[in-house]
Amino acid sequence: MQESFSIGDLGRLTGCQVVTIRYYEKIGILAEPGRSGGGHRIYGPEHRDRLTFVRKARELGFSLDTVRSLLSLSETPEGTPCADVDHIASRHLVDVREKIAALKSLEGTLEGLLDICSHTTVEQCRVLDALRD
Structure with missing residues (x-):
């Protein structure tokens, strides 16, 4: 069964x-x-x-x-041919690497924003200022 x-x-x-x-x-x-x-x-x-x-x-x-x-x-x-599958996986790997590069750039931007933050009040927040500009 x-x-x-x-x-x-x-x-x-x-x-x-x-x-x-x-x-x-x-x-x-x-x-x-x-x-x-x-x-x-x-x-x-x-x-x-x-x-x-x-x-x-x-x-x-x-x-x-x-x-x-x-x-x-x-x-x-x-x-x-397995090359057909390899081609699909290789294209996907390129996409993944591009996303990783974009995320690393985003990480650097966020780190930079936090580095310039004076950690005082929301009114004087450099992170919020950067989002407004």
Whole structure:
């Protein structure tokens, strides 16, 4: 007999919120499950495995569109070069590095604002002055 899970069980097994599981079904990332006689969703191991893949990809910062591409590639592995996946991951790495650079710039700006702060009163606050200018 095949394993089956309720939506709550699937959420606990994969670390996904129930609302996220329903959303993924709605947008077609996760196949609609079968239903019990009472109308409750019944998920199988294939749902668990796919949802785990999606969650891990999202934790790495891949967009849902990119997750779709990765899922598509993973579903047709025979004859598909790994370079296709590498290309997607490399593009994402470039994006991550750009975000890190932007955050480091932001960090420097905030440090600079705090360095010029005279720590007196809000009325004389240099941080607030900088936000107004």
